[in-house]
Amino acid sequence: MIITRRIIQIVFTDKWCEEQLSRLVTLEQFQGTSDGEMDEIHVLRDAYAADVCVLLTTGAILVGGMAYEINVAEHEAFCVVNYNYADAAGYWSFAHEIGHLLGGRHQGTKSEGAQGFDPCNEPYSYAHGYRFIGNDNNKYRTMMHVDPYEGSRIKQFANPSVDFQGVPTGDSNHDVALVFT
Numbered sequence: 001m002i003i004t005r006r007i008i009q010i011v012f013t014d015k016w017c018e019e020q021l022s023r024l025v026t027l028e029q030f031q032g033t034s035d036g037e038m039d040e041i042h043v044l045r046d047a048y049a050a051d052v053c054v055l056l057t058t059g060a061i062l063v064g065g066m067a068y069e070i071n072v073a074e075h076e077a078f079c080v081v082n083y084n085y086a087d088a089a090g091y092w093s094f095a096h097e098i099g100h101l102l103g104g105r106h107q108g109t110k111s112e113g114a115q116g117f118d119p120c121n122e123p124y125s126y127a128h129g130y131r132f133i134g135n136d137n138n139k140y141r142t143m144m145h146v147d148p149y150e151g152s153r154i155k156q157f158a159n160p161s162v163d164f165q166g167v168p169t170g171d172s173n174h175d176v177a178l179v180f181t
């Protein structure tokens with residue numbers, strides 16, 4: 001997978017390491033510019049020219065993570081990710097949440113997966129998670145598909161140009177990779 005945008009600079013301080021491992025900091029606090037909670041992130045973000053800011057924490061009650069919005073403006077490009085799921089196989093919540101910030105949504109219909117489906121098609125009707133059956137007859141779902149009953153998540157965003165188990169990982173209606181370019 002090739003992402004042509006420069007996405008991330010990861011920065012943090014010792015103070016945050018101590019605090020965030022023991023308590024919940026909300027996405028709003030992380031994103032807020034003058035609420036007294038990690039407001040330094042905005043200075044660091046400018047210093048490192050970071051486009052997206054991700055707070056990794058074990059203090060959150062979240063299962064995987066939470067993104068500020070879909071297809072965000074600069075001041076909204078923040079997400080909080082549960083450290084334990086950030087790079088965990090089958091979750092990869094770090095990539096999933098950034099997928100939201102860049103415009104990706106969960107599977108778009110109930111028939112594709114009832115759990116967590118998102119029927120909204122704004123701003124990209126094709127930027128939904130995808131599920132398919134591989135040549136090995138196993139069911140798979142791409143990074144933005146969130147219903148575990150519909151198969152195993154693979155480390156791949158929906159992309160009709162990329163195969164997995166001999167089968168395209170997307171089609172013209174499921175092409176999350178297109179919004180990244």
Ligand SMILES: [Zn+2]
Nearest residue numbers: 096100106146
């Ligand atoms: Zn999601």
